[in-house]
Amino acid sequence: MSFFKSFFVDQRFFIALVLVSISYILGFFYIGFEALGDVILVVLIVSSVTDLILLYSQEDGCTGQRQAPQRLSNGDDNAIRINISSKYNFSIECSIIDEIPHQFQIRNFEIKSLLEKRSEKTLTYNLRPTNRGVFDFGNINVFVNSKIGLFKRRFVLNEKQSVPVYPSFIQMRKFDMYAISNRLTDIGIKKIRRLGHTMEFDQIKEYVRGDDIRSINWKATARSQNLMVNQFQDERSQQVVNVIDMGRVMKMPFEGLNLLEYAINTSLVISNIALIKDDKAGLVSFSIKDSVIVRPEKKRTHIRKIQEALYNLETNFMESDYERLLINLKIHLNQRSLVLLYTNFETFSSMERQLPYLKRIARDHLLVTIFFENTELTTLLEKDSENLDDIYIKTVAEKFNYEKKQIVKSLSRHGIHSILTPPKELSVNAINKYLELKARGLI
Numbered sequence: 001m002s003f004f005k006s007f008f009v010d011q012r013f014f015i016a017l018v019l020v021s022i023s024y025i026l027g028f029f030y031i032g033f034e035a036l037g038d039v040i041l042v043v044l045i046v047s048s049v050t051d052l053i054l055l056y057s058q059e060d061g062c063t064g065q066r067q068a069p070q071r072l073s074n075g076d077d078n079a080i081r082i083n084i085s086s087k088y089n090f091s092i093e094c095s096i097i098d099e100i101p102h103q104f105q106i107r108n109f110e111i112k113s114l115l116e117k118r119s120e121k122t123l124t125y126n127l128r129p130t131n132r133g134v135f136d137f138g139n140i141n142v143f144v145n146s147k148i149g150l151f152k153r154r155f156v157l158n159e160k161q162s163v164p165v166y167p168s169f170i171q172m173r174k175f176d177m178y179a180i181s182n183r184l185t186d187i188g189i190k191k192i193r194r195l196g197h198t199m200e201f202d203q204i205k206e207y208v209r210g211d212d213i214r215s216i217n218w219k220a221t222a223r224s225q226n227l228m229v230n231q232f233q234d235e236r237s238q239q240v241v242n243v244i245d246m247g248r249v250m251k252m253p254f255e256g257l258n259l260l261e262y263a264i265n266t267s268l269v270i271s272n273i274a275l276i277k278d279d280k281a282g283l284v285s286f287s288i289k290d291s292v293i294v295r296p297e298k299k300r301t302h303i304r305k306i307q308e309a310l311y312n313l314e315t316n317f318m319e320s321d322y323e324r325l326l327i328n329l330k331i332h333l334n335q336r337s338l339v340l341l342y343t344n345f346e347t348f349s350s351m352e353r354q355l356p357y358l359k360r361i362a363r364d365h366l367l368v369t370i371f372f373e374n375t376e377l378t379t380l381l382e383k384d385s386e387n388l389d390d391i392y393i394k395t396v397a398e399k400f401n402y403e404k405k406q407i408v409k410s411l412s413r414h415g416i417h418s419i420l421t422p423p424k425e426l427s428v429n430a431i432n433k434y435l436e437l438k439a440r441g442l443i
Contacts, residue, residue, distance in 0.1 A: 008152040010145060016044045044150075051148040058087050062094065062142050066159045072135065073170040075257050075265055077126040082140060084113070085120040092144050095152075096123065099138025103129065129165045130256040132264070132311055137161050167310045168265040171427065172272050203231050239282060239296040239337035240274040240434065241365075242267035243329075246287035246313065247320035249344040252372075254423040259372055263342035264310045266427045270340060271306050273431055275299075277438070283309055284332070286325040288318040293332050322357035329361060338437060339365045340430065344372050348403045351410065359414055368417040368433055375422050377401055 020040050027034025055061070064084040072078045086092055096111040104127060111123050129135065140157040204220050207227035220228035244250075244267060250260040271281035275298070282296030283306050294309050320343075329339070339361060345351040361367050377397045385391045404420055411418045417437075421429040 006154045008154060010150055010152055013150040047148055048150050051146055051150045054146045055151060055153040061088050062086055062144050062155045064140060064157050066140060068163050072129050072163055072165045073168050074129050074132055074165050074261060075168050076170040077128050079124055079126055082123045086115040087118060089117050091116050092146060095143040097141040101135035101137060103135055132165050134162050134164050166307060167268045171265055172269050175269050176272055204228050205231050237280060237298060239280045239335060241282040241284060241296060241337050241339050242270055243284045243339055243341045245320050245343035246285050246315045248317045254375060259344055259423060260315060262423045262426050264313060266430050268307060268310055269427050270430055270434060272303055275303060281306060284328060285313055287316055287320050291328055293328060295332060322354045326357050326360055337365050339367045341369050345407050348406050351407045358416055362416045369411055370419045370430060373420055373422045
């Protein structure tokens with residue numbers, strides 16, 4: 001029974017059968033074609049027996065295993081490797097079909113490769129998950145055929161495994177690397193000059209053009225006979241809290257990921273940058289009823305706790321309760337903090353409904369409201385109108401686009417900072433805002 005499960009006929013076998021049939025049909029009219037059909041049939045039978053003997057000469061002719069990361073990074077390309085080895089004494093052609101998790105909806109996956117006799121090869125492909133959770137890989141199916149190529153033998157490699165998909169730690173590590181090497185400007189992070197003085201003294205250094213002359217240290221200048229200035233550093237141990245709206249407004253998709261996943265990935269990056277800057281990082285999620293709260297801490301290992309909390313966040317597709325958020329912040333934040341609120345306002349009226357709560361939060365904390373540009377509307381506005389319907393559609397799109405800008409102005413009038421950003425540029429814009437506020441000494 002196992003033989004029939006692993007035995008497959010190649011299309012070349014059927015082509016040969018067609019040639020035999022055609023030869024015999026033509027043989028009714030021309031005697032020579034009947035003899036040709038006999039020759040082709042004998043060659044086909046001999047080749048088929050030889051091919052089967054070659055393919056089944058080795059019990060375990062093909063072995064292999066999948067090398068997947070212990071966890072996948074959401075929204076990033078993750079490399080999956082398949083190690084295949086051949087025990088045959090001749091070269092083989094193989095088609096590899098990996099049973100990819102159903103979440104990817106990839107139905108035509110196939111890797112073709114040529115293996116020399118008794119050789120090994122590592123094949124690599126990439127997967128880009130767009131949501132968090134546990135992803136289940138199935139078996140690896142390897143279809144092998146010899147150079148004759150009339151039949152294929154299937155090897156089923158039992159490589160079932162479950163791999164969790166976490167918020168984008170690849171993106172976090174990228175920003176981490178640039179932050180440690182002071183190369184954040186290479187990826188779009190602005191270099192912001194510090195305005196005024198912060199509370200913490202760092203060192204005395206020689207004056208260079210551009211330094212604040214109010215920082216000149218006259219005693220040190222008299223001793224060294226060169227102009228010396230006091231240098232200050234950013235205040236440390238400030239609290240940076242990422243607040244994520246888990247409501248239905250965050251389920252809008254852009255380029256595969258929904259807004260919630262963009263916010264979760266950026267929250268992880270911001271938390272890590274804050275810890276590098278010796279600030280405290282925390283997390284709050286809110287919806288209609290349930291909330292996840294991770295109190296701000298300064299330990300570097302705290303990032304793991306935040307990562308686990310982000311991994312387990314789930315939405316209930318309801319409208320979020322801002323009053324509950326206000327109460328939670330009052331209870332759990334014991335000092336003035338930078339609160340980065342990830343939400344989405346599509347209309348001015350939707351913002352006005354929540355404005356009283358936003359104003360109350362801004363009274364106790366430095367609030368930055370982060371919401372998203374509708375990139376589909378932006379693309380629509382850039383297209384030329386070809387008919388009257390296009391003009392009507394663009395007019396409506398322009399109205400929604402204008403409302404977004406009005407939301408920014410309204411929040412600014414009430415002393416609330418805001419970021420209106422395309423989803424793909426969320427991380428860069430959020431980091432720029434955080435560094436700007438630190439440079440201005442507001443946190």
